[in-house]
Amino acid sequence: MATKRYLFTPGPTPVPPEVLAAVGAPVVHHRAPEFLPVYERVLDRLREVCRTESDVLLFGASGTGAFESAVANLVSPGERHLVVSAGSFGDRWVAMTTAFGADVDVLRYAWGETPDPDDLRARLGEREAKAVWFVQSETSTGVVSNVPALAAAAKESGALVVVDAVSSLGAVPCETDAWGLDVVVSGSQKALMSPPGLGLVAVSETALSATGSSPRFYFDWERTRKAQQTLDAPVTLPVSLVSGLDVALDLLLEEGLEAAFDRHTRLGRAARAGVKALGLELFSPDEDRSAVVTAVRAPAGVDSGDVIRGVRDRFGITIANGQGELKGKIFRLGHIGWFDVFDITTQIGAVELVLADLGADVERGVAVTAALEGFSAEPSRT
Ligand SMILES: *Cc1c(COP(=O)(O)O)cnc(C)c1O
Numbered sequence: 001m002a003t004k005r006y007l008f009t010p011g012p013t014p015v016p017p018e019v020l021a022a023v024g025a026p027v028v029h030h031r032a033p034e035f036l037p038v039y040e041r042v043l044d045r046l047r048e049v050c051r052t053e054s055d056v057l058l059f060g061a062s063g064t065g066a067f068e069s070a071v072a073n074l075v076s077p078g079e080r081h082l083v084v085s086a087g088s089f090g091d092r093w094v095a096m097t098t099a100f101g102a103d104v105d106v107l108r109y110a111w112g113e114t115p116d117p118d119d120l121r122a123r124l125g126e127r128e129a130k131a132v133w134f135v136q137s138e139t140s141t142g143v144v145s146n147v148p149a150l151a152a153a154a155k156e157s158g159a160l161v162v163v164d165a166v167s168s169l170g171a172v173p174c175e176t177d178a179w180g181l182d183v184v185v186s187g188s189q190k191a192l193m194s195p196p197g198l199g200l201v202a203v204s205e206t207a208l209s210a211t212g213s214s215p216r217f218y219f220d221w222e223r224t225r226k227a228q229q230t231l232d233a234p235v236t237l238p239v240s241l242v243s244g245l246d247v248a249l250d251l252l253l254e255e256g257l258e259a260a261f262d263r264h265t266r267l268g269r270a271a272r273a274g275v276k277a278l279g280l281e282l283f284s285p286d287e288d289r290s291a292v293v294t295a296v297r298a299p300a301g302v303d304s305g306d307v308i309r310g311v312r313d314r315f316g317i318t319i320a321n322g323q324g325e326l327k328g329k330i331f332r333l334g335h336i337g338w339f340d341v342f343d344i345t346t347q348i349g350a351v352e353l354v355l356a357d358l359g360a361d362v363e364r365g366v367a368v369t370a371a372l373e374g375f376s377a378e379p380s381r382t
Helices: 017-023 036-050 063-074 088-099 117-126 147-156 221-229 239-255 257-277 304-315 341-357 367-376
Strands: 055-060 080-085 103-108 131-135 160-164 183-187 198-203 293-297 330-334
Touching: 017 239, 036 055, 036 198, 036 239, 055 063, 055 221, 063 088, 063 160, 063 183, 063 198, 080 088, 080 117, 088 103, 088 131, 103 117, 117 147, 131 147, 147 160, 198 221, 198 239, 239 257, 257 293, 257 341, 257 367, 304 330, 304 341, 330 341, 341 367
Parallel strands: 080 103, 080 131, 131 160, 160 183
Antiparallel strands: 055 198, 183 198, 293 330
């Protein structure tokens, strides 16, 4: 039999067959009458998923591209900005705002720490910033930050709030309007259950009126917004991906956002219960909020790269290594988007077998049961 492949990375994520079927349909013109209702529906549904009345701008781009639209529109050279970083993606936004000439203050944490709103408040008291930039789900560590508390601290100082919700939108609550988030950035290939290639950004009126002087054209918010208002796409859209996203958003809203959040909470519980039953140490926090990716320390004497190669070569399973300094030290189990409990038990079972092969001291025969039980426990809302 041909090897069955399992994509369990925290992005890209598995794509449901209905979505793939839509992506594979004949290409239509991006201004053709049959495409316009699809475009309109996707833009409406994205507002629903972002929980905002503001426009959500859609770009043919990765999540990083959509984030660059925020930097290109909001940052002017020499301006003061504050970036919160506790991992790889936070560091990326430090580099990007710096590249655009901002005078960047970094509220920096060790990778794996959870940003503290009081630290942010104190830092903004020392030095104001036009905007505060932070990550909701730091996919490199598994930490999900307390977005409403961080946003409240930023807003007290009058700063704009920009949130990287690339791996979290659709997996954990992101209340754009209720939490006063000015900009929320995401992408198609994580909890939105679609192939990579679409970036999106929800932009408040306040943010639209605060745009700066950096050069931009493709990523210009105003130009894109005007075009979207009449469904007159500003460039050739990746129509196949938009058609796929339309189906994926329908699946997500059919399940219901709250139900999807509960499912992710349970998936996180299942992954953590399984990992602990194996006798391994969690790197990501052992808390319900950590519902997007579970990061696990490789046992003593084992390189996490060997675990990743082992599950790939023996079982066709792709899981993720650590990034940066964590490479070789942790492995990351994704549970973002189109995942059910058996995707967790498959990962846990495979890791158990490979670790046993590598001679690691793991508890045998209990982890899958623990994961199933973890999934069944009633999640508490956090
Ligand atoms: C995946 C991810 C990104 C980057 O998205 P790309 O589509 O790879 O550009 C940014 N931030 C977070 C938190 C992510 O998980």
